[in-house]
Amino acid sequence: MTVVHPISRAWITTGETGAQNYDEFADDAEITTIIEANPRSALAVEMPHRAPDSLGRSFLDCLPAAARRLGEARADGSYTPAEQVAVLYRITEPASDAAAYGLFVMVDTDQISTSADEPGLVIRNEDVFIAKVRERVALAEAVGHLLSPVLLLQTGRGDELHAALAAAVDAAGAPAATDLDQAGRTHAIWPVGPGELQQRLCALAGGGELVVADGNHRSLAAQTGGLSRFLAVVTTPASVAIQPYNRLVSELTLSPDETLAGLRDAGATVTALDGAPTVPASGGEVRLYLAGRGYQVTLPAAGGDRVDNLDHALVERVLLRGVLGLDPGDKRITYVGGDYPASWLTGEVDAGRAELAVLIAPVTVDDFVAVNLARQKLPRKSTWFTPKARGGLVLAEIG
Structure with a gap:
């Protein structure tokens, strides 16, 4: 028996609703700009307080507007309904034959495991911010749908799943819808109704441990909100890569000199760099940018295990x-994913919108797998997987 299931009542985009997930932005103003340019974007539902006509109001106060927008989108043909479907998903890079594959499905919430003594085939691996979880619960209750999927990495039968998804896409003909993201990638989807192909793909997708690659908050929101299943895209190791996940601090509690002295007092080695810093190629050091100068910093090792000594x-x-x-x-800390280059972070400091940029090497796949197999948790916002599943392409009706 698989933990992966077709979506009982899906709403499939007909175009224009696709969007970056709500938590992919370093600057909330970007969300407002996207909604203003495309009111049909799923961001208008997922982040209603960032819509141009709602600025200044709280997230909770804007939930009725979110429900109204989604109802209007369903009524005006922005989505079309489908019953008992899984949805093939392909992401292609610009000017390249490289493709990532996935399958939109529902996954059993009671399979989520967060520790070695907690059984389950879905491994959630990062600490979360509970305020964000509460927002996701409130949104689902207000709009009655899940708009952004949890990205799950199939670790047991990844190669088989990858081959099966690629073959199914090749045989599927023209996609039901396509969407172009901010990096120029093309996202395409194909609904698969009941039958042998759907059963086989769901069995492969659920054929081994599933690791949360993106969507730790969304998966916990499903648990907190009492949902029996959550919306997911099950993808394969061959389809994803881990990029850096950096930090900006908008306001320091110490002067730049005091900050550097505090690091040295804590046992860190701090070396000034010539020019602006780049993201380290590998772990063992981090790089800082403050007061117009770059620094290479080796932080003192902890006495614990592998997780305690990760750079993050x-x-x-x-x-x-x-x-x-x-x-x-x-709130003074902003977590900045790999879609933003080091030059963007240092530019925020130079422009006075932040006082400190912290550049951290990507977590290695070996570390990521080892931490998950041990059922340990990574620090918050440690892994920025790419490409990310697009929100607003496939919705799951709940309730």
């Missing part, structure tokens, strides 16, 4: 908590 964990423990006295959930 050391940044959180030594720099953010220890030196600056900031909780990781402090």
Whole structure:
């Protein structure tokens, strides 16, 4: 028996509703700009308080507007309904034959495991910000649909699933809809109704442990909200890569000199760089940019296990908590994914919109797999998987 199931009542985009997921932005103003340019974007539903006509109002106060927008989108033909479907998904890179594959499905919530002593085939691997989880629960209750999928990595039968999805797409003909993302990638979908192909693909998708690659908050929201299943895209190891996940601090609690001195006092090695810093190619050091200067920093190792000594964990423990006295959930910290280059982060500091940029090497696949197999948790916002599943392409009606 598989933990992966077709979507009982799906709404498939007919075009123009696709969007980056709500948590992919370093600047909330970008969300407003996208909604203003395309009111049909799913972001208008997922982030209703960022819509141009709602600025200044709280997320909860804007939930009725979110429900209204989704109802209008269903009524005006922006989505078409489908029953008992899985949905083939292909992402192609611009000017390249490279393709990523996935399958939109529903996954059993009771299979989520967050520790070694908790059974389940779905492994959630990062700490979360509970305020964001509460927002996702409230949104689902208000609109009665799930708009953004959790991205799950199939670790047991990944190669088989990849080959089966590629073959199914090749035989499927023209896609039901396509969407172009901000990086020029083309996202295409094909609904698959009941039958042998759907059964085989769902069995392969659920044929081994599933690791949450993106959507830790969404998966916990499904648990917190009492949903028996959550919307997911099951993808394959051959379809994804891990990019850097950096940090911006808008306001330092110490002067730049005091910050650097605090790091040295904590046992870190701090070396000035010539020019602006880049993202480190591998772990073991981080790079900072503040007051117009770049620095290479080797943080003191922790006495714990592999997770405790990951660069993201050391940044959180030594720099953010220890030196600056900031909780990781402090609003002065912005978590910036790999879609934003180092030059963008240093530019935010130079422009005065931030005071510190922290550049961290990507978590390696080996570390990611080892942490998950041990049922340990990564620090918050440690892994930026690409390409990401697009929100607003396939919706799951709940309730």
